[in-house]
Amino acid sequence: MAVFVLDRGGQPVMPCSEKRARLLLQSKRARVHRVMPFTIRLIDRSQTDCLLQPLRLKLDPGSRVTGLAVVREKPNTPGAKNAPAFEIAVINLFELVHRGRQISEALTARRQMRRRRRGNLRYRAPRGLNRGNKQKGWLAPSLQHRVDTTLAWVARLRRLAPITALSSELVRFDMQQLANPQIEGAEYQQGTLAGYEVREYLLEKWSRTCAYCDAQNTPLQIEHIEPRARGGSHRISNLCLACGPCNQKKAARTLQDFLKKDPARLARILAQAKKPLRDAAAVNATRWALAEALKATSLPLELASGGQTKFNRCTLGMPKTHALDAACVGRVDAIAGWQNHASATLTIKAMGRGSYQRTRLDGFGFPRGYLMREKSVHGFQTGDLVKAVVPKGKKAGTHVGRVAIRKTGSFNITTARGVVQGIGHKNCRVVQRNDGYGYFFNRAQHTGCEQAGPGATDALHPALYLPGLNPGVSRAS
Structure with missing residues (x-):
């Protein structure tokens, strides 16, 4: 991984390779400033003596793990043939592991122990002085932790590298385009991302399972609940997932005719299909809170969807990891240097700073x-x-x-x-x-x-x- 470098005044300059950092340390031109992530501090140079290049910090927020990638935007050579329009070079990759589950379990245990003590000792009714005063935008502690921890590392990496812009995955799929596919007209319907947002949403909504036989780990096809031959539309509420045999077996039959011997599954599919898109927005509550917090950093912010991230990763032939997903967020035509950094991804696990219990x-x-x-x-x-x-x-x-x-x-x-x-x-x-x-x-x-x-x-x-x-x-x- 690249080594972060600070000048003699503690201001960030361009990261260097491990070999360069070792030579600087051996020649006593630099000192170790921090071990994790490894950072050195120059003795004989200031930020004004160094050439800075634009660095961008990309984020792939997740419920358990958030991917972070520090990349350098490579300018295109004027007049070059077959050159990618937007190429980046990977500098560092990180995976931030949250402890939201531990926070939730700790609060639950504390609540149960307090209730048990009140029952075994003299009765004291719960006061409830801290209830009903939640401000607008309030998040549960386990959810707020994800936002706060991600922002803390954004601030820390800004102190270690000259980051000039941010990119973040806002939602796993663009729900506005799903609700109104004509929002961008033919560009959305016929562009390179056509169908990616729909497929990502359906995979998440139907849990990557065939709606008719519950088959998993098999290729799934987009199925029209109300067949097109009978007037069914392409609306997202009329789509589900089905394996190949079930899709052929159903053909142009109505759902009621196809599942007349299984009324329980029929009712479940109809209820699942009518779930509104705002349910997905509730799941992504922390992503919206994080996006608003990133906007407050005064850095240029690029927001993208998970469908575009997956499209970039599949197009470039990159493996599936949280850190590499972060590198693929936003507009990307080519990525250089990810093969070397993928094997040196630094995993950062939130451990807490101890306990107040005596x-x-x-x-x-x-x-x-x-x-x-x-x-x-x-x-x-x-x-x-x-x-x-x-x-x-x-x-x-x-x-x-x-x-x-x-x-x-x-x-x-x-x-x-x-x-x-x-x-x-x-x-x-x-x-x-x-x-x-x-x-x-x-x-x-x-x-x-x-x-x-x-x-x-x-x-x-x-x-x-x-x-x-x-x-x-x-x-x-």
Whole structure:
């Protein structure tokens, strides 16, 4: 992956390659500013001495994972033949894993424990002072977390790279065009995107399943509920998905005639077909909230649909990942350099910054034991990225990973190979302070981080192992 570069004043300049960063560090022209994502700070240059090129940050918002891609827009050579009209070069790829499910489960557990305590002790009616005061545009905490976390990383990447524009996938399909296909006339009906928005919407609406036999993992065809031969239209409410055999078997028969022996399925299909498009808008509530927040950044914002993203990815022959989907958002004619960066995608997992609870709870919601009141022991906090050098003993060697502190000063370090217990604090050195995220390289292809547990780092940056390099704690920590 590319290395982010800051000038001597902390302002972002153009990212460089890993080889260039290593040479700058070895020649002492730069220092390590941050380990994850890896960033160096120049000593002898300012932003005015560097040539900046336009960088664009692209986002593919998702319910569990949001794809992020930093790309460089390559200008076309005047007069060049067969040159793509709009080509980009991939700089960095990220996948941001949200913790919305954990937040929802934690709130549910807290609510149940409070209700249990009220029932076992003296009765106290719920006060409800915090109810009914929701402002317009309010989102549940598990949904608001996705918006806030994505915006936080947009702001962080803007501090690390000279980003001049944003692109985001607004919705998975353009519902306005689905409701009114004539909105752009023949350009929509006959253009390169013709049918892509419709197919994406139907796949989502019918759960990628045949409406007549519930077949999955098979090629599906667009089926007219009311046949065209009997006056049926192309409206989205008259379309469903069917496998090849069911489509041929139904032919030009009416739905009532075809399913006269299965009235339950007939009623279900008719109810599913009449679901309004606003149901899909409710599912995409966080995308609209994120789009409004991105507009407030004062950067030029390009909004696109999921149908266009899939069209770009399939046309360019790229595999399906969240990060590469982000690179395909918006107008794209050609993408360069994605093959090298796809294998070095940095996965960023939201871990939280700890808990406010001072006790553990039993199955009935009552306190069980007490936790330390101090969050720091000998200058270390749980979640810090540390490097421990043990000179002798059974645990001799170098261990790099996330630390879990104890009051005794004997810590546990979660590495890619597992948990190393009983490491003395005198042998540990902070590499990067806990920022609430865990970082992984190629998490889907390696199982080391899964065995190591939450917060592990399965592949740290090679600069950590440079001879004589002492990253320390930088200003960014």
